[in-house]
Amino acid sequence: MLDIRGVDLPLLVSLDVLLEEKHVTRAAARLHLSQPAMSAQLARLRALFDDALLVPADSGRGMLATPRALQLQAPLRTALAMLGQAVRRDAPPFDPRTAERTFHIAGNDNAVLMLMLPVVQQVAAFGGPGLKLAFRTPEPAQLAGQMERGEIDLLVGGSRFVPATLDKSPVLLVEHRMAQRKGHPRGTGPLDLDSYCALRHIVVSTNGSFHAFMDEQLAQQGRTRSVLIAVAQYNLVPPMLAATDLVCTLPSRFLERFEGQLDTFDLPLSVPALDLSLAWHPRSEHDAGLRWLREQVVASSQGMPQ
Template sequence: MFDLRGIDLNLLVSLDALLEEANVTRAAERLHLTQPALSTQLARLRQIFGDPLLIPSPSGRGMTRSARAIALMTPLHEVLNHLEAVIRQQPAFDPFADTRRFTIAASDQAIAVLGFQLMQSWPEHAGPGVQLAFVAAEQLTSVERFERGEIDLLIGSERMVPAWTKARKLYDEHFVFVQRKGHPRGLAPVDLDSYCALGHVLVSTSGGSFFGFMDEHLQALGRARRVALSVQHFTLVPELLIRTDYVSTLPSRLVTRYRDVLDVFELPFEARGFSLFAAWHPRDQADPGSVWLRKTLTQIAADWSA
């Protein structure tokens, strides 16, 4: 097999011009090279092909193509044109014509809020050839999953987004206090004493903990609440609350879907919220499909916040 590693692509471009012009001076002008520089390239090309390629014309004007040069002209020109087309071609993605699978890793509350909106409107954004999967976000394995190409996008708070990824903020979120409609506590604003005394359902995404984000705030105030139950998924909590007298503190957008069965109140203390981000691998920064997915998700988040 012929070893192409020693051939500079520019030599082939020069050869194409030399064979077409059959004149070193005109070819040099066309290539914006000096005549001595092009003559040096021609000597190299003769060595590579083992053929003179261009022979001085008997008339003393210009050059005559060798038989090998004549045979090279058409295929060389076609190859260079094809290569130029490949380089100039801009990648594109048409969600209604192309076929692709996207996988988004997210927490269950992000799926229930933003993912639900995306899934509900999916037929408006993509055709049947584009499939979408949501999987649970696992902070410790997100790096490996990104590297293996198993996920296209990660949706999570700033705590979940690896520092090396590219990321875009989708929206800011805050927490609210919730109870079922008809709760014996009544509809008065909740005060700190009542908040601490009620039986709470805590979401521990790592599983099994009875001390969470709100408990950090209360501890700073010298207070503590009574956590009765700990679950690992946000989406379990509303269903549990409407059937019991437990209460909970949840992200406000998640609660929006349950306002017909839950009453919502401001917290009786200042609590930090969080921001939700979309993150992706740097290699997908300019990938048309990834760009489309990010823009679609960002628009849905913007419409939600509007």
């Protein structure tokens, strides 16, 4: 068996060209070598494979490949093409129609629906059978390690929750509004700060805390509110609101999907918008597939109202 460790790559490139040209002088010209240098390489190849590889044609024009050379030609060409693809400076383009790839995406249900739903529609409509998206709930304590190990490809969520070790790109700013059920006893008048704080609230909190983003904003003004319910998923909130007199402050784009069930209102204080971003590990910066996925998210988010 031939030991590949003892083979110079340029020697195999020369063999590939020799087998295609079947002429030492023409092969030398293609590789910018002298004819004696090309002949010397052919001699080394014959010794390496213990076969003549190319013999003079009876006509005196060119050379004929031996059976051993003919066996080598196709796999050698394939191997060199694959090696060339692996070391090329620019990654090959990503084609969703032919790709065999599963993207692992971490994000809460709100961020996934706001940023990824259009991409899910594109993959379902135009992606090939080998292209898959796997969504999972982020684990903040594990996230940086999971992305470093390649267990998660992309994080979607609020910019303030992105670990400092990741690259990120802001995608969408979303304002907050307060929501209540249709027919709520409060009525549909505008909110003031006193009435907002007096209402009973639901918060979304992955760790079960009753102190959330809005409580931080109220604390800056020396105010507090009454929080009765903490849930881990945004999609649990609308049915709870519809069945009670509780209220909740949520991103406006999330609430748009529940216009038939809920009334929404401007907040009585100024709060920062939700800054949704994409984040990925720096080693994946030039990953053609991941770049394609990020571009789809950004393209689908452009022009989205807040």
